Amino acid sequence: MTALSITILAGFLIAILAPFLTRLMKHRAAFVLALYPLAVVIQLLALQRDTLTAPSIQFPWVPSMGLWMTFTLDGLGFLMAMLIAGIGTLVILYGGEYLRDDPHLERFFLWVIIFMASMLGVVTSGNALVLFVFWELTSISSFFLIGYKFEYESARAAAWQALLVTGAGGLAMLAGLVLLGQITGSFEINQWMQNPNLVQESALAPAAFILILLSAMTKSAQFPFHFWLPNAMEAPTPVSAYLHSATMVKAGVYLLARLFPVLGGLALWNQVVPWVGLLTLVGGAMLALGQTDLKKLLAYTTVSSLGGMVFLLGLGTPLAVKSAMLFLLAHALYKGTLFLVAGGVDHSAGSRDIRKLGKLAKLMPFTTLAAGLAALSMAGIPPLIGFISKEYVYESTYYYSNLPYILTGLAVLANVANVAVAGWVGIRPFWQQPEQKDEDLHPHKESVWLWIPPLVLAITGLFMGVFIQGAAQTWVAASTSAVLQEITKVKFSLWHGITPMLLLSIFTLIIGIVVYLTSRTLIPRLAACWKKLSSVGPNIFYSRSMRAFLSVAGWQTKILQSGYLRYYIITIIVTTVTLAVITLATRYGNLPNPQWTQPRFYDVIFIVIIIISALLVTRAESRLATITLLGAIGFSIAILFLLYSAPDLAMVQFAVETLTVILFVLVIYQLPKYTKTNYPIHANALNIIVSVAGGIMMAGLMLLTSAIPSNSTLAPYFMENSLPLAKGHNVVNVILVDFRGLDTLGEITVLMIAAIGVFALLGLKKGSKGGGNS
Amino acid sequence: MQRSIILPVATRFLMPLMLVFSIFLLLRGHNEVGGGFVGGLVAASALMLYAISTSPSALWRLLPLDPRFIAGIGLLISLFSGFIPLFYEKPFMTGIWIETPLPVLGKIGTPTLFDLGVYVLVIGVVVWILLEFAEDE
Structure with a gap:
């Protein structure tokens, strides 16, 4: 294992x-x-x-x-x-x-x-x-x-x-x-x-x-x-x-x-699962009868067969489970073959329309053989595995305690469609004259590796049917036992004697052949009928809900994504301030008194630099001045980090500030000339209120965090275990690469995605000018 | 525009120094101040210094690989380091260390490899984004 x-x-x-x-x-x-x-x-x-x-x-x-x-x-x-x-x-x-x-x-x-x-x-x-x-x-x-x-x-x-x-x-x-x-x-x-x-x-x-x-x-x-x-x-x-x-x-x-x-x-199992399966079994089979494309025919009968398997599992009797497992095996063998055959026909003849295909047997003898075997299995003709499988499906419904005749009748109906489709896909394109002449089609010979795989599958289906007591029986017995959770004896045989099931099989076959022969009139009529029905079908529902979904997305994007950086920042700050104030007001009645420490004189120097630069930024007359002033703020903050013993933070801050300045300088080249906008007085007032509120909130939060005694066990844990568990002295880095390494992995992945996003956005712009950098 | 001679000449000395320094930061990160992220930023600054003092296209020629690949390789290194413990029947991303410290490099383990991945990725991503903005005159 x-x-x-x-x-x-x-x-x-x-x-x-x-x-x-x-x-x-x-x-x-x-x-x-x-x-x-x-x-x-x-x-x-x-x-x-x-x-x-x-x-x-x-x-x-x-x-x-x-x-x-x-x-x-x-x-x-x-x-x-x-x-x-x-x-x-x-x-x-x-x-x-x-x-x-x-x-x-x-x-x-x-x-x-x-x-x-x-x-x-x-x-x-x-x-x-x-x-x-x-x-x-x-x-x-x-x-x-x-x-x-x-x-x-x-x-x-x-x-x-x-x-x-x-x-x-x-x-x-x-x-x-x-x-x-x-x-x-x-x-x-x-x-x-x-x-x-x-x-x-x-x-x-x-x-x-x-x-x-x-x-x-x-x-x-x-x-x-x-x-x-x-x-x-x-x-x-x-x-x-x-x-x-x-x-x-x-x-x-x-x-x-x-x-x-x-x-x-569960009681629900028997009440729901069989009906879901039955509806799909019959519905899929009926929809299949309106198709002319080889693959669509096979697709709808696949839907029907899957419904059959779900239906049998829903019945849940040992007999039904056994039949479901055998059906699973038989269906994979014949339907897999027919799909591969359809591909081969498409490849050689250039069409998948059953009305245009015909007389391919001479050109593709081995494909014809594989198709024939699989079609017989699908139609449920002995000694192929599909025959035995279908007998068991009938037996499961026929001996079911509830509504046996209705269930069996519907199963027969679905199988009639299967017989007809098996003929249309596996027999007709090879032996009959095409219904419509298409001069553009020039069928050529089959290639070896397009017929060997379907033929192998088809012959497996034949062998498993003839020697049903071999591999098929053992495998189905083992899987049935696994589903029922008890050892279940399975004994398949090709010949059961004259049973109701055999008579049903013969009846199915006869009606199926009649349907097969009436394809010329039946298919177009049913197709027209399904077309009318499709306007209320789930496919329409799907596309309608997709459209509704997209329009909601478009509407909310228009509201939220104004495209102006200043509005984004205002939204972010206002939201944060509101949430923080609400939380503080509702959760904490009496807030602790913040503790003040005496600032050192060199702290004051950098704080003054920050304040002056921040005020000057608002009056700056050129972009370069703005960037320089923002840089001054960033570097001062980095120095403050350093003074308050957070060298890791300070270092990253220095590096990021440097690169940000470089980035800005590079961007400036490509921006139009700077024009100072004079905002109306009320816009300026709003900006001032929002920024002051943001500043006060952050300062307040900082003071509160330092005032509330920390009960966290995390910090001491990391301090104690950093060396013994992760063999590192630098706790910050150990947390990043080891304790919380998965977070870091997620973050660097996001970084990568962000870079791809930047690349894509700029690439769009450059694409119009032709050519990128490489 | 007349180009200053000072910056290119200084870069010739500064860039290798900064690159060595970035590797130094990467290696000492586990015990002292430093680490893959800041190391990568410093290395990227060194490369950008070169791009500014000569030209972005000169940096393109200097790089052994497209920065996009560098970034991708970094991510793969980090991811791969997480898979190594699986071979020792330990959960994903468990730190595994070579017991005896190596000369120069010091103690080496899968977190070191992980940090190396971060370092490489940061170089790749930063250079990639900045070069996207940079245009040759």
């Missing part, structure tokens, strides 16, 4: 090196980079696992706050990790060929490997907060991959939308996980599972459940958050196949399965 975790985390390092490797080897870097997921696959297979005891390992993270990086691998994690790493290997090989001549190929490798490592992190995390971090990383890598073709407005909008929707879900999840942590006093998921009653009896449990369900719904594109997934098809096809069908969108399903032992016992 240790080795596996280290391999997984090494992915982040490999991702950073990937662009350099790509520069060296061009698209052939794929062959080297594919070794990373392959190594994960091999390690997974080598791990001997019982069905329930999961190996785990802890790295210290912040042990003083009880935070550990826990990694664990149970049956559920294993199944997901196998899909992520296995399909990941194929996607890297495929992507290298698909984006062969793309100038941004290195970005694809970078982000796809970061995604891979994060997703593997999600499914192997044993600590809820670690899981959250990886979860967010998958959203971020998904953002960059959807926006891969960033030159296109539509790609940027889709990436932004996916990030906002899944990111909002991520925040909900964080809140939900924190609530669970509050209830149980731990963030170890293992401890939650050992004590489900503790959670279920808590009053906070429903809130935690709703928040976590929201995050699962956004990530797994459940209604009404499904709209981002079809839009995410702006991503290059290997990305769609991998993130938006086989793995990332299953993270929500994974989260529900992972927390099923903790939250599954």
